[in-house]
Amino acid sequence: MRMTKYILKRLSIVALTLFILLTIVFFMFRVIPGDPVSMFIDSGLDKESQELMMKMYGLDKPLWDQYVIYIKGVLHGDFGNSFTYSKPVLDVIGERFLNTLVLTTTSLLIAFSVGITAGSYLAWHRNTKIDLFGTVMALIIRCAPVFWTGMILLTVFAFKLDWLPLGGMTTVGSNFTSFWDKIFSLDFLKHLILPAITSALYSMATPTLLMRTSMLEVIKEDYIELAYAKGLSDRNVRIRHAMRTALLPVVTIFAVQAGLAIGGSVLVETVFRWPGMGREIVLAVASRDYPMAQGAFLFIGFTTISFNLLADVLYAYLDPRVSL
Amino acid sequence: MKNLKKLIASMMIFVLIIGTFVGCSGGNSKEVNNDSGSEDQVNVVENVDPSLKVPVIDLWLQSQTKDPIRYEAGLMIADNWRKLGFEVNAETREWATMSAEGMKAHDHDVFMVKWGGKPERIDPYHWLYSMHHSDEAVEGGYNITGYLNPEYDKLAKTFATSLDSAERQAAAKEMQVLLAQDVPQPPMFKLKLKNAYNNEKFTNVTPGVGLGVYSFWNFMNITPITDDKILNLGQTNDINLLNPLATKTGQDLYMLKNIYDPLVRLDVKGDVVNWLATEVNDIDDTTIEVTIRDDVYFHDGEQLTVEDVKFTFDFAKEIKSPTYNAYVRNIESIDIVGDQTVKFNLSEPYAPFLTNTLSQVLILPEHIWASVYEEKGAEGVLTWENDEPVGSGPFKFDYWRPNEEFALKANKDHFQVAHIDGIVRTPYTQSFGIVQGLIAGEIEMTSYNMMPLDLEEVAKASHVEIVELPDAGSYIIHYNMRHKPFDDVWARRALTMAIPRQAILDIVFDGGALKTFTLVTEDNIFWTNPDVEKLDFDLEKAKAELVEAGYQWDVDGAIYYPENFEPTPIME
């Protein structure tokens, strides 16, 4: 019961944050110089047609009216129509969002499972050469720009070795009946590998280093000695006692990392031509597709905040000392 | 704690030092190069009145994302203008910003645009009338440079309204002469478009003017060699919208032109040929009678009638379609005068009515659009997605999975049947995907313009053949005659002569383009005037003309106006 109340309270804060975000974003996009219509002048949109098109998009109304209309729409779940696609923003974003989510979730899963394992391994072998090497590698990878790593992986594995596709999400000409059908296909998996690994490499260092530090802390604890005294196997002590407890601080950074990964998906999606939200936001801003950009921005913000919430709940679940 | 304070203080100083050092050194990466001025020390004045200084030119460059060519070319142009003593401030803008502030608001000093050579621009109405007539010099108008020339306006009027094509041709040639000497917004280059197709699977490729292999006629004529009769097309962008009344991108329109039929079409050379129309008669200056075929059916089986024709034009006007507005604006009314005949009454004479109106308006099925209108109203029609377009054209809509595939299948019942069974169009979003796709055989054709590095890549694949076709559009540098120094024809001419055309061709285009001196490109034989003045790169001559006009330079080589200067907007 307390949990539900807590979540409700958090959700209301989320709603408020989103509203502020929405307002900032709405006005910010209008401040960007340029408009969504005049960029088509060269392709044959003459003076009168430009005005008609502004009217068609509802951009002839005063800014405040536009804002009120937009907010009203959002409250009814209507994010307006994308100028570029002439489709409801939600329709366009929905799919892009799932694409981004699939990519970031995969990469975060890889990053955290590898990071946690590697971090605890390094801590277990503390002060050895492996530890030093691993720590330094993690640091270096963390500092390498993700788009650069992506470009290099692309050059090596897609271009030189030709093992994996050069980008995109599916092979040209492939035919899938549904989203799920698509994401569980081998073809999709092949396209997913490089971007997911690139993104994972970037997100991996933080959990690795944190897990290592946390493990080093935990290893000193008395309950680890007691666990050994209990005659538990090395493996059991390491996994059941040390890792399980050391995991807690790592969980708290999950939200931060997830937020970074979703925001940073712009870069990975650009390098690998992944049709996701990040790339869409760049395109929408470039073409001054206000509803699209606003919607995409809101979605990304919403996801970031949700991950924060998720991490808090997860933390409370994992650490009995914390109650929500 | 004390130590820490010292530490902070020293760090702050350190930061400041870095800031100033790095910041200062950041500014001087480009130095004004005055070596051309040193040879002939004409009109160098020691104590020149600073108020006479020619103002800084703001050169807006396209950011590299959209077009690296314009960016690189712009840098080279700026360098050469500086050699004449002009102070040039090159800065980049996003396309959306540049078009709103330049193309629309005409607030620019100078920027470059690549204007597409669409088939409907073969009749040079757009280049010669829209872009230079004084009526269009208002905000949002196409006369971006603000060219005001009564003599030109007179010629333009004749060109726009006369039904005598010889008279129009003569006017057009005369107008080109004026433009070439006044250089209000000179064209610089036209691309040598290089499209590619798979010659092991298809033959009989007919590129059309302006669109290359993306031309309607190519889709009609291309012939499969193997049993695979589906043409796989690779493009960089996806289709956006299939509503002909609301779409704004060429990519959508060119596909819609396969699905829907206009009354007439422009052939591969840009000449008008009958399509739905069997007969087009000019009754007088403002009355045109069109008779249509009686054997055309929409893809849902309904016959295409004169009612549909009348409906389409009336409807576009009624709902204020931004896309069709320019076409239907000067149609006063349409009368049905026979079973297969309609009569268009124009509000004023409009010479390119066939090329610019009848060939562009796609005939819509009244039975579908009227009910959409009833249901959604005028605004609703404009935002309607028309996800499964029903037209009468030689290709039927098959399916569209956004970002993945867009497919058409041949309409075997059409009065002209294509040789292929269908078209599948795939968006690649990045050109190297297209190139790799061509080599791997994923796609068989693309209208993407191959760059030198791409050509190197496809050269290895024997099945990829390149089709070359000069572009009918060009890279135009838009001066703003409302701003100094572009209000003076001598400055414009000198600046034009300081554009290092050959160097840009060699370095930036890497041989992928040609110089051009008239907006009506040389391949447009009927309309072009090959004998116009060609202001090619010639710094000496540029300088000489400036000297003659009285411009002067200070000892540092910066350029100044003569005393009591009055700009000469156009040549006498």
Place this chain on the structure above:
Amino acid sequence: MKNVFKVFSKNKIGLIGLIIFVSFVLIAIFANFLAPYDPMEIQFLAEGGVARLQPPSLDHLLGTTYMGRDVLSQMIIGSRVAVLVGVISAVCVAFIGTNIGLIAGYFGGITERILMGIVDVMYGLPFLPFALILVSVLGPGVQNVILAIVLITWRNSSRVIRSQALSLKNRTFIEAAKLSGASDWRILYKHIAPNVIPISLIYVSTSMASAIMTESSISFLGLGDPMQVSWGRILFTCYSSQAMFKAPWWILPPGFAITLLVLSGYMMGRGFEEVANPKLKER
């Protein structure tokens, strides 16, 4: 300067970081002397023609770009943007973040709630997309990139500084200062601020790292200052020229340089961390 070295001389990681950083700063300061060519100058082959995509040679130690520009010179000149963006945004971020954290923590009440509310909303903003939009609004240019970075990243340090200020304000020496009649601002900046400075310094270093990373990301997406050579833009040009598969000499150096400089930021941060919290040394 001596003090900086004193702090770092005890600490290997920090020292290495500092050495790397200082070398980059030196390269940036003397970039114009070090660069063998003008980074934007198009180089020609002896037999005429643009020196496109030349692999490394004695003339061009890191080869040339597709437009025939010298990669090494671009790398050297590019360090200026990186160092400038890194240092200035780091100092601004730490300055703003520290002050807001201090004020929120010390005054508490409505001030704190408002300031921390802003921080919370800021945390809801997706970092990179927001930076991109800010740069779009402000227009391209190094100073705008810096502004965008600062506007977003100050949030990071303010939370931690606030909790520090909170714990400090109840200490006895602060109580004593209050009783002696010192004004709030005096207490804040004379007594509390010096105690949070070691933590601020950690944020200076790590903010520098993240600012450099952000700048290169923005440039890579084509929104950086096109008139300035920067490492991110070298990568962007390489990526968009489609030569990335063929010219490793072009694509590798900027990435390594970014990695190294960012790394130095984290290493210095680590150094400050050990100064601020000596317990860490054991790890």
Place this chain on the structure above:
Amino acid sequence: MALLELNEVSIEYKLSNGKLKAVDNVSLNVENGDVVGLVGESGCGKSTLIKGIINLLPSNGKITNGEVIFEGEDLSKLEFEKMRKKRWKEISMITQSAMNSLNPVYRVGNQITEVILEHEKMSKHDAMEKAKELFDLVGLDRARLEDYPHQYSGGMKQRAIIAMSLALDPKLIIADEPTTALDVIVQSQILEKINALLEGYSGSMILVTHDISVVAQTCNKVAVMYGGRIIEYGDVKQVLKKPNHPYTMGLKNAFPSLTGEKKDLISIEGTPPDLSKKIDGCRFKDRCPFVLDKCKSGEMPFTRVESGYYYCARHDEIDHLRELADLSETWDV
């Protein structure tokens, strides 16, 4: 045969700047049913010694000499897996800081059943039943098995650990300062509990403590450790009544009288020797009020007494020293 027999055990730590001999040549016998008190100041090596017994030395620590014979088997030479099987099953522990010895993320019950399931073939349910019985035994509410450690008080945690140590009915329980971290009232409760449990327990116990009064209450034998060595060993009553080593005398002075008679507490000035350096002569020489030249070099003579032994160079004057040691002036520096 003794249950546990330490023969000349030495334990060294490898440090960055050399070696530290934490345990130097220690011998000790624990017979079945013995409750041996291991007394000494902190840093004297008592914790190292017991870690050495169950082979739980940190990675830089090593038994360099001697043998640890438990039921005829040398534990120090046993491979990890075999040793692991013996832990808790044969030798269990009551750890120094029960506060931190329970893993905060698991329920206490699960931590008890964990050890039962690890060593005995038993269903989860049965293991839980066993845990409940153990809780009854140590006087904890059965329902608290479902709780997490942070919901326990310090004394409850200590009881839980005691319960855990009894779970497998081990032959030897090593209690490492079981009461140090608790407040005085709880200390005596726990001590009483331990005493009560010992009544019904047939195995042996080593009780490590720095508090000699605890030893008096609980143990039947006592080993006094100083500077890495057991300097006196014997029957509790004997040793406490008639300490033979000056350190033991001092130690006795430092704690409230066992018999309850009022007296001033006298502490021993100075610090224990630095074990990372080689020590010549008596380890206590720097703090011993009775130090003579002969104490300062060579090995100290081994003197066997009725129930044990001690090392002191002035073994022939012990009765006299004992009298002096009762005076507080003796210990003034």
